[in-house]
Amino acid sequence: MSEKLLFKDIDEPGLNTLSVYERRSGFQALRKALQMAPEDVLAELEASGLRGRGGAGFAMGKKVSFLPKGSMDKYLVCNADESEPGTFKDRELMQKNPHMLIEGIVIAAHAGGANTAFIYVRGEYEQQARILDAALAEALDAGYIGERILGGEFSCSVVLHRGAGAYICGEETGLLDSLEGKRGNPRLKPPFPANRGLYQGPTLINNVETLSTVPTIMRMGGAEYAKLGVQTSTGTKLVSVSGHVQRPGNYEIELGIPSREIIYGLAGGPPEGREIKCWFPGGSSAPVLTPEDLDVPYDFDSLGKAGSMLGSGAIIVVDDSTPIVEVAMKVAKFYRHESCGKCTPCREGTNWTVKMLERIDSGEATPMDLDIMASVQEHIIGNCLCVLGDAMAMPIGSMIAKFRGEFEAHIESRRLEPAHA
Ligand SMILES: Cc1cc2nc3c(=O)[nH]c(=O)nc-3n(C[C@H](O)[C@H](O)[C@H](O)COP(=O)(O)O)c2cc1C
Numbered sequence: 001m002s003e004k005l006l007f008k009d010i011d012e013p014g015l016n017t018l019s020v021y022e023r024r025s026g027f028q029a030l031r032k033a034l035q036m037a038p039e040d041v042l043a044e045l046e047a048s049g050l051r052g053r054g055g056a057g058f059a060m061g062k063k064v065s066f067l068p069k070g071s072m073d074k075y076l077v078c079n080a081d082e083s084e085p086g087t088f089k090d091r092e093l094m095q096k097n098p099h100m101l102i103e104g105i106v107i108a109a110h111a112g113g114a115n116t117a118f119i120y121v122r123g124e125y126e127q128q129a130r131i132l133d134a135a136l137a138e139a140l141d142a143g144y145i146g147e148r149i150l151g152g153e154f155s156c157s158v159v160l161h162r163g164a165g166a167y168i169c170g171e172e173t174g175l176l177d178s179l180e181g182k183r184g185n186p187r188l189k190p191p192f193p194a195n196r197g198l199y200q201g202p203t204l205i206n207n208v209e210t211l212s213t214v215p216t217i218m219r220m221g222g223a224e225y226a227k228l229g230v231q232t233s234t235g236t237k238l239v240s241v242s243g244h245v246q247r248p249g250n251y252e253i254e255l256g257i258p259s260r261e262i263i264y265g266l267a268g269g270p271p272e273g274r275e276i277k278c279w280f281p282g283g284s285s286a287p288v289l290t291p292e293d294l295d296v297p298y299d300f301d302s303l304g305k306a307g308s309m310l311g312s313g314a315i316i317v318v319d320d321s322t323p324i325v326e327v328a329m330k331v332a333k334f335y336r337h338e339s340c341g342k343c344t345p346c347r348e349g350t351n352w353t354v355k356m357l358e359r360i361d362s363g364e365a366t367p368m369d370l371d372i373m374a375s376v377q378e379h380i381i382g383n384c385l386c387v388l389g390d391a392m393a394m395p396i397g398s399m400i401a402k403f404r405g406e407f408e409a410h411i412e413s414r415r416l417e418p419a420h421a
């Protein structure tokens with residue numbers, strides 16, 4: 001991938017300051033957008049085909065179009081919670097290029113008619129929050145946010161809100177409750193936030209990367225942007241590559257390139273002498289894929305067809321030095337800890353799964369326990385209020401299906417250890 005859009009200037013010293021950002025054509029896209037009617041800005045977003053970069057991959061332009069028309073209090077919320085294990089791309093965007101995010105927020109707010117915007121940043125991102133605070137102060141001084149932006153009719157305040165470190169507050173409705181000062185519990189949907197979101201008002205919620213892409217779309221034009229990538233996955237995407245690779249980090253790729261090019265080409269593949277056992281293509285919520293899947297194009301639909309998902313774009317590579325039981329345990333413990341406890345299949349299912357994995361690891365389990373554990377996962381999927389339950393059940397189910405032999409061997413070897421013999 002040669003073309004860089006989000007990371008074009010990412011290593012420019014001082015890019016987080018307004019003067020350097022402006023020198024790099026910063027806020028020109030906003031100037032252009034404010035000359036246009038909101039529906040024309042929306043048309044560009046729709047033409048771009050941009051799909052949400054936070055996990056679900058929903059078309060951004062369509063989401064904006066769901067906001068009711070007319071004069072009423074509407075909100076825009078930027079999801080900067082970035083809690084999906086393995087995901088660290090939004091952090092780099094906020095840290096190094098905060099004004100691009102602010103510019104994207106104001107353009108999207110103009111398209112949707114929102115006059116108040118919030119950035120909900122995860123509590124652990126203290127450094128990024130301080131950088132955003134400074135950038136917001138500069139943008140306010142320069143008239144890019146606040147009352148009568150650039151002397152025109154449109155006004156939009158942008159407020160930074162720090163979370164307190166809960167994964168569930170990244171789920172959009174949990175986030176809204178948390179922003180309102182309540183415990184961050186997911187809400188029943190419908191109604192969807194576009195109709196009834198923050199303070200019961202129409203609300204557009206988008207991820208940091210999604211909103212950071214908006215200035216580029218305005219600059220290039222939606223149709224031109226849509227030429228990048230593949231038909232149903234347009235544009236470029238940031239991928240966070242971690243785990244057993246030689247060059248972990250964030251990379252910008254054009255959607256649709258073979259996954260192998262990312263894992264081996266960009267990230268250097270596994271350490272010398274090691275083989276890949278499995279990889280999560282889209283964060284720890286994504287069903288695992290194996291080395292046979294390395295040529296699957298990295299885009300929303302191809303990864304879906306391969307039985308997994310693009311999710312947040314976090315590729316976690318696991319090599320053959322790690323027992324699969326250990327991987328499953330890490331995943332299950334994370335979701336057990338983060339379950340809000342509201343619905344039974346998620347609350348009990350995550351706990352049961354950890355307990356069964358502990359039995360497997362301690363040599364007390366039998367192969368029949370694997371069938372029970374697989375069936376627990378099936379009973380969680382689709383039966384919860386939000387998808388946190390599925391986020392554990394899908395990867396665990398995939399590990400049991402693809403590595404059953406290794407689970408069985410683990411049970412047998414533990415059973416034969418002196419303490420159990
Ligand atoms: C349990 C859970 C955690 C989530 N965490 C995040 C997150 O940290 N950041 C994020 O952008 N989206 C997260 N999402 C997805 C959001 O609910 C929502 O789909 C997203 O913010 C929409 O933005 P987008 O359309 O730009 O992707 C999470 C979803 C679930 C179910």
Ligand code: SF4
Nearest residue numbers: 340342343346384386
């Ligand atoms: S699925 Fe889990 S996290 Fe989501 S609402 Fe139910 S109990 Fe809470």
